Amino acid sequence: MIFADKLIRLRKKAGWSQEELASQMNVSRQSVSKWEGAQSVPDLDKIVRLSKLFGVSTDYLLKDEIEDADVIVSEENDSNRRVTLEEANHFIEVKIETSKMVANGVFLCIISPICLLILGALSETKSFGISENVAGAVGLIILMILVAIAVAIFIYSHSKTARYEYLEEEIFDTEYGVISLVNERKEKFQNKYTKNNIIGVSLCILAMVPFFTGVMFEENNLILMVSLLCLALFIVGIGVVLLVRVGIIWESFAKLLQEGDYTKEKKEKSPIIGVITTVYWLSVTAIYLAITLPTRNWQEGWIVWVIAAVLFPGIIAIVNVLKKSKS
Structure with missing residues (x-):
């Protein structure tokens, strides 16, 4: 599964629109749309931020061979209000x-x-x-x-x-x-x-x-x-x-x-x-x-x-x- 598909799945699981995810990431909605359309990939800093935001590992986001079963959930994110x-x-x-x-x-x-x-x-x-x-x-x-x-x-x-x-x-x-x-x-x-x-x-x-x-x-x-x-x-x-x-x-x-x-x-x-x-x-x-x-x-x-x-x-x-x- 490629990064774009994983991002779409994580966003929908969180119940966010593209606009809401963009606000969480301090980027434009167009940037999120390009990520999900496989037209571009966020830089490393944004990858790290996405991993913390969704409670997954950076390896899961970056490596196509890692599927959902291999997701590593961030304990820090679980404790967020x-x-x-x-x-x-x-x-x-x-x-x-x-x-x-x-x-x-x-x-x-x-x-x-x-x-x-x-x-x-x-x-x-x-x-x-x-x-x-x-x-x-x-x-x-x-x-x-x-x-x-x-x-x-x-x-x-x-x-x-x-x-x-x-x-x-x-x-x-x-x-x-x-x-x-x-x-x-x-x-x-x-x-x-x-x-x-x-x-x-x-x-x-x-x-x-x-x-x-x-x-x-x-x-x-x-x-x-x-x-x-x-x-x-x-x-x-x-x-x-x-x-x-x-x-x-x-x-x-x-x-x-x-x-x-x-x-x-x-x-x-x-x-x-x-x-x-x-x-x-x-x-x-x-x-x-x-x-x-x-x-x-x-x-x-x-x-x-x-x-x-x-x-x-x-x-x-x-x-x-x-x-x-x-x-």
């Missing part, structure tokens, strides 16, 4: 649900210093009658409450998806129809993913425009400058929400298809924009507090937020480039 159609559907739905939660949690982290900044500015204006101590205490309390809520959201979201952690770390197989389902949902989601990324990145880049406009005309108006800075943080937050929501859903497709950072060769976690964003803005907040807490002059730390907002689009761009370069 098999993702069912129901599990794949549920995983995607859970990711869609938790993507909203995580995005909202990141948004809370980004806007958490707004009250502290506004109250700090108001304390500098005697007409409002707010002391620096009161402004600092209330602002910090609100900041910590928002961050605590965000952390609670992250923990709850993780608990919802904990049962699917193996998709990131382990090699698994999929039942018939799973690959087609995921590819179909991914294709339908493509436009929304692209649109949200364009809008999200644009908002992050343009967020500081109102602030710099205010600097040109009302540089000495403390309350106005702080308000525009807070507006910039709010706009950045909205942009990040858009990026995080579609990013998490898009990664769920990659995990099920074992593509990008989740191929069978890699199986290593890739940086998630939401994680990077949360760490970034919490670090900025920590730096701001380290500068302003000793003196309680909350307006002195403005420059931290301006620099952070200007640098943030670059951080997002770098993360996206790194993710693509790994794919």
Whole structure:
């Protein structure tokens, strides 16, 4: 029996279409069609991968004289989990649900210093009658409450998806129809993913425009400058929400298809924009507090937020480039 006939038999036994096998092998459907039509033979690396995928020896695939009775089954392949159609559907739905939660949690982290900044500015204006101590205490309390809520959201979201952690770390197989389902949902989601990324990145880049406009005309108006800075943080937050929501859903497709950072060769976690964003803005907040807490002059730390907002689009761009370069 020649290689082409063996491949057809193994594929049908696994219940896969040519397209699904092609997805498992990270090749085109045309390549699989040529293999099965005896028009070409895969290279050695792909032969080894086929042997692991189907649980047979490379000798069985390459030597025509070896028939089914001589197949050597790979014990490693037998231990692989098999993702069912129901599990794949549920995983995607859970990711869609938790993507909203995580995005909202990141948004809370980004806007958490707004009250502290506004109250700090108001304390500098005697007409409002707010002391620096009161402004600092209330602002910090609100900041910590928002961050605590965000952390609670992250923990709850993780608990919802904990049962699917193996998709990131382990090699698994999929039942018939799973690959087609995921590819179909991914294709339908493509436009929304692209649109949200364009809008999200644009908002992050343009967020500081109102602030710099205010600097040109009302540089000495403390309350106005702080308000525009807070507006910039709010706009950045909205942009990040858009990026995080579609990013998490898009990664769920990659995990099920074992593509990008989740191929069978890699199986290593890739940086998630939401994680990077949360760490970034919490670090900025920590730096701001380290500068302003000793003196309680909350307006002195403005420059931290301006620099952070200007640098943030670059951080997002770098993360996206790194993710693509790994794919």
